[in-house]
Each structure stands twice: as structure tokens, then as C-alpha cells.
Amino acid sequence: MNADTLRTVSVSPRSADRVPPAVILAAGAGMRLREGNGGRPKPLTELLGLSLLERSILSCRAAGVDECYVVVGYAPERIIHLIDELEARDGISITVVRNPDWETGNGSSALAAFSHLTGPFLLLMCDHVFDPAILRLLMAAGDGSDSCFLAVDRHIERVFDLEDATKVRLDGECITAIGKEVTPFDGVDTGLFLCSPALLHALEKPTGGGERSLTRAIRHLIQQREIRAVEVGDRFWVDVDTPESLSHARGVLLANLAKPSEDGFISRWLNRRVSLWLSSHCASTRLSPDAITLASFLIALSGAALFAVGSYLWTFLAGLLVQLASIVDGCDGEIARLKFQTSRFGAWADTVLDRYADVAVVAGISLGHWHTHPTAFTLLGTVLALTGFILASYARKEHVLRYGSEPPGGHLARLSKRDVRLFVLFAGALLNRPFEAMILVGAASHLAVGVHFLTASRGDRMPRKA
């Protein structure tokens, strides 16, 4: 059977509808990295709470892949132990493929998985840390096609160790040359493939010296113009080979946890910096995102209780606690995204508890103010602030429900977000004017809802023909 027949036989039209399985190569010893990771096999190297192999498998699942083949070679027992744990804990289907010839090159490891594969498959190395969205790009490109696809990064300036990286030259989408010494080059090989079985056939061809290198097989397909490039754009990836690149991967993962499109002003410039630092330390503990949500809630409640006392010292401490709660509120999502522990309940509970925390803080500040101002104005101010806090968020959610997107955000909308709100309360507490700060933010929030209302009403009244 030559490469062409194999390809036409096995890539049936049905395959376009299915998610391809992933083959993860985890057979090497990773000598260059072992100095920095306590002598563990490379796949078990820990990075922000997950081993490299765990992260590869969970990245595949996050991209929608439900079937993984992990090829093991060096120190297989410890790796198999980890896989058994993962299968039991997360319910992922993982097949272990042993490659006793792992020392002959990573091509032999890919070949070891061959007997399990009947159609296209994703191929990745467990020492590559990457954005799961890249796998989705590959799958979208491969949908209905029977070529091989390699994810290529054209942002050459961001590649960590460019000298050691595998370069590619392109002719349109088609890859025409690959190798560490290729010049000139158009991009860098990210190590993420969507393969047709043609690749495995190319691997089977005998080579001099018995070495089976993936790069060699890929070169063969490139000569036949069989491999196309998929650009990864801004999506991150890091090849982890040395203690330095491990540390670089850590920085890249953390930098990708912020949400530039959603984060308010204070989040971006203050909270995220601290919360990312906190998260990087919490990641290696067993603290779950839900536990952090609860911690942030309890810190806010303590702040609320201190506000209710009313004297400056307690107010000052209360302000600090509220700002701390606002920072910790970022960590649950960061840890969840970092360790693939996001859940619908987590997201729902986080949002609802945030509202309850806000309510408690308003009640605390109002009671504190009550000691010196037991009047109807305190009552009405409380109503104003409380409803402003909740309804600004409510109107936003309702907009997402009805329109399928966040409302267009002006400055006022950004000012009514939680990070800014709690920061103003913190600042108010420092100045011993928490009630006034609360009224200010409450009024701004109502104003934001009003502006949102006017904008939406104008938008909907545009003639439908336009």
C-alpha cells in the first residue's frame, strides 16, 4: 500500500464530522530539562500545578478531543500511574501505547500508535505548552480535507529560543522546507500537527542507521507538497526543553490568564498584577477555584462586618479587606483556566456570591453610617447604592441574554464594573467617607443603566431595512 492509496482509503467523508483522536508523544527522557525538575521524566515536569503531560491531555480535552493515545518509552511506569489517575479523576479516555524503541527517535513513537489509527489524527509532543484554540484551528482546517497540517507561528520575534527552533519556509499555504537551518524562513514549527495516515506511511520507509525521525518523514511529505501550514496568529505556544524555557512557559501561561476585553480599569492596572502573582503560588496547591471563590466572599463579609462598627480604624481595615476580596476574586477564574477546572457552577456561583458580597458591604457601610446619621436619608441612600450595584450588573446580563453580547461599553459602563466599584469604596474608607463613596458609585451605576437604556432604545428603533 503506498501513501496515496492509504490516504484515499482511510479518510472517508464521515471523518469530517468526527473529532480526530490525539496522539501525544511522551516517550523521551528530556535530559536537558532534568537538571531543573528534580530528575523526573520530562512528561512529569511540573508547571503551575500540572505536569506537562497532564496539561497536554487536558488541552486536548478543552479543544473537544475525547480520545487520546499517549506513547510512553522512558520510565513508563511512573507515567502510566499518572494516566490512570487522570482517567479515574476526569473521565477522559486515554490509551497507553508502549514504545520500547523510543531511543531510535520520536518517529518510532508516532509509528507505535499506528495500529490504533484509521483516519486523521492530531499529533503533539507532551513538552509543548499551547493554547487549545490552536488544535481547534487545525481541526477546522482539516475538516473535509485529506492533507497534513502543521500549526506555524509567523510571529518570529516572540519565539523563545529561535536558534534551536525548527523553521519552515512557505509557498502560500504549502510548506516547502523545514529544519533548524532553513534560511530564509517564514515561520516556526509549533510541533502541533493534524496528520493523515500518509505521515505514518512515510515513517515506515526504511532509513539509514535505523533512526526514525519525525522531521525526516515530514520532509518526505513536504517534497510531495503534502503538508500545509495553519497560522496560529496570536495564540501562544512554548516548546519546553530547558529550565529556561520552562520558566518562560510559566510567564506565558500567566500572561494569557488576564481577560483584556472584560477587565475593568482597576483590574488591568492593579488587581490582575497581584492576583496573577497569588495564582502562580496557589496553582501548585490543592486549592480549588470554588474554595477561592468562597475565600473572596468571606473576606468581603469580614470587611462588611468591620464597616458596620463605624470607627475610623475599623473602616480603614474594612476598606483593605474589600480591596483584597476584589483581588482574590480574580484568582478563582485564573486558577480554573490555568488548571482546566472551569465549570458552569463555578462561574454561576462566583457571580451570585459577588452580588451577595456587594450587598453585605453596602449593608455594613450603611449600618456604620447609621450610628451618626439615623435618618431616612441613610435609608434612601442605601436603597440607591444597593440597587445601583446590583442592577448595573443585572442590566448587563439581561443584555447578553437578549442580544447575545455585552452592551457597548462607554466609560460610564466601565466605571460601574465591580473592580472599580470596590476600589472606590476602598478609597472612600481610607478617607473615612465610605458612605459618600458608596452613594457616588451607586449613582454612577444608575446613570450607566440609564445611558445603556437610551443607547439600546435608539439602536432598536433604527429602520429594519437598513
Add this chain to the structure above:
Amino acid sequence: MNADTLRTVSVSPRSADRVPPAVILAAGAGMRLREGNGGRPKPLTELLGLSLLERSILSCRAAGVDECYVVVGYAPERIIHLIDELEARDGISITVVRNPDWETGNGSSALAAFSHLTGPFLLLMCDHVFDPAILRLLMAAGDGSDSCFLAVDRHIERVFDLEDATKVRLDGECITAIGKEVTPFDGVDTGLFLCSPALLHALEKPTGGGERSLTRAIRHLIQQREIRAVEVGDRFWVDVDTPESLSHARGVLLANLAKPSEDGFISRWLNRRVSLWLSSHCASTRLSPDAITLASFLIALSGAALFAVGSYLWTFLAGLLVQLASIVDGCDGEIARLKFQTSRFGAWADTVLDRYADVAVVAGISLGHWHTHPTAFTLLGTVLALTGFILASYARKEHVLRYGSEPPGGHLARLSKRDVRLFVLFAGALLNRPFEAMILVGAASHLAVGVHFLTASRGDRMPRKA
């Protein structure tokens, strides 16, 4: 060209992706109905704020159809005037087809539209009032098929004038006989078709006496087993031929405005009954749904203001106003659904204004209570009720956003809905205990959020493999 070639030529595979155009027959004089409608041509007969023709066209648009052909015959000028208005106001593409031979039967009207049609089309009579979902059923059945489809109602007991109705006999999905005198029969012809051009070809066949009847052409296709039935299930339709059936259609339309799955206990047994009666009278006025939303909001605000006064007489009146606001709150949606005026802004504004109205009512009741109880407990009670009112709704919305569906509703969830909430405030006002009633509902709402929280947390922790 015979029927078969025509069919294969014109129903190209592309047609499956497109929404077919609709042909609406509006050429008849409707003599039986004219006694009751002031002598207007039948298509202009008014029913709950819209003429029959207007309702047909807007029903098509609601089903996703963006191209209508209206065949006119009797009194064409007045009908064309209405169509011009509709095109200008609603931005629908409507082509008028004149049929000078309208007196030879409705078949000639269908045939008049022939030159405009190159693929499948929906065929309906302007004197049929129906649920737009039936058109979607027909389109789904016709997707990728080149048969004709007739929407058939098997709930024979609900057909208004069974004796006058056109019956059908079925063999599986295939219609084997049609006519007023068919016995035994399995269902009733609703007058809604998805046709292939084969129907038009059958119409072109010469008949004795020059009469071109649709039923005759359909019978011809039935002999060739070319017409399949699509069951309408519970979806409503009424054939309007007489003043009695017009009045029946009115009742059916109103009965279909309630939302049994969403309505709370008080909505179902009290509010809907009054609001439907109100809506049936408002429908023929120019009152827009948004204006009714605003009216309900202003009524609630007046109630809130009266609550703030504090004496029993005003409290009593305030309670009545709040309950009235709750009832009127149903009318905006009813009118919008009845007259095809639903909008995303309308839905969003209705929900956000409801929350503001609730806030105002809580503030009013709290201020009223304040006169006799100026204590911190009033303040805390206000916070409790206010946040309960808003957060019960907030947690529900957030659940829809995260899970894509309403949370499973127990009794407690139903008790925390707005209709019940406002009714309890009304009852509290009658007993001169509005503050206590407010605390009660507020506490129940928080309890509902708590139960919801526990249920959601348990649901998410089930093992993923199961």
C-alpha cells in the same frame, strides 16, 4: 413540460438551504364574512388589531420567510394600499400579483403567481389564522425533499366548523383522499402548504367549465401520491369564513398568548385573565408594547409613592396599584406577540424596568414603615427584601446564561417570581402589614436562591463519566 421534468429541473439542491417564498391568496370577496365586518373585502377584515392579510404576512415573516407574493383579485386597490403601507413600515419584500380571473376559483390565483416562482414555495390563504410555527414545520419537512406537503390537524375535536372543513385520509405520511365529504378521515386540511412547482403544473391542466380549483389540482397530485401530510400537533389554526369563525379565531389567538411554562401561580389564575381581557381591548388601539411597559412602570411608581405616605387608606390604594401594575405588566408581551411587535429592546427594557419598579415599591414600603419604626431593623429589613427581590431574578438569569436553561423550578422558585411577590405585597397592604409582607417575600426569595445554589452545586459534582 410535464410535472416530473418541471420538478426535477426547478428543485435544485441549493433550494434546501434557502427559505422558500410564500404565496398568499387574497383574491376572493369573502361574501359570508362581509355581513360582520362592515362590507370590507375579506383580506381587510380586522382581528385583534391586524387585518387578516396583515396577520398572514407578518406570520410568514415570523416564520423566517422574507419574500411574499400576494395575489389580489376582488377590490385590489384597497388591498394594494395596505400592502404599500406594510412595506414602508415593516420593511418586508411583498410583490403584488393581480389575478383578473379570480372569480374562476382560487386555483387561478395560485397560477397567477407562477411566473414569479422557480422552486418550492409556501402557499396559504389570507383567511387562515395560524401559529407561525406550522410554517416552520412545513419548511423543515420540505428541506431536501421535492414532494408537496400539506399541514394536517389530527385533533379533529377542536376544529371549529367540522362539517364545512376539508378532510383528508392518510396512508402513513401520504395523503390518499381529500374533500369535504371524505369518510372515514384521519385529519383536517389546515390550508397551509409547502408546494413544489408540480402543483402549478397540475393547475394548468384544462378542466371542464374553465373552473380552476386548488382542491381539484391537489386531488390530481394525490392520485399520484405526491402530497405528504405534516402534523401540526398542538399548534393552532382557524379558517375564518363567517362572523362566528372570526369570533372563534379571536378566542384562539388570545388563549395562545399565555405562557403556561413561565407563568407563576398568580399569573395563571388571576393576572392573565384580566390582562388578556385588557389586551383584547388595547389591540385595536395604537398603543405600543413599549408604551404599556412604561404605563405598568408608572403605575408601580405611583403605588410606591402612596406606600411612602404610611396611613392605611393610602397603603390600601398603594396595594391596589401594585397589583394593577403586576397585571398590566402582562399586557405588553401579549400585545407584542399578538401584533408581531416583539423586540429585543422591548424584552430587555421590560425586565430592567420591572426591577426598578420593585426597587421603588420596596423603598416606598420601607419609608412608610420608617414613620413608626425609625430603627436599624428597618434599614436591615429593607436591605434583605430589596436584595431578595432582585437577586432571585438575577440568579435565574445568570443560570440561563451559564446553563442555557431556567433552573429547575421547585415551589420555592415559583414563590419567588414577580407575580407572587407583588400579590403578597398587595395582600399585605390590605391587611395594613406591607413591611412584614415584604420581609416575608424577601426572605423566601433568599431561601430560593440558597436552594438553587445547593441544587446546582450537587448537579455539577456528579461524575463526568455518568
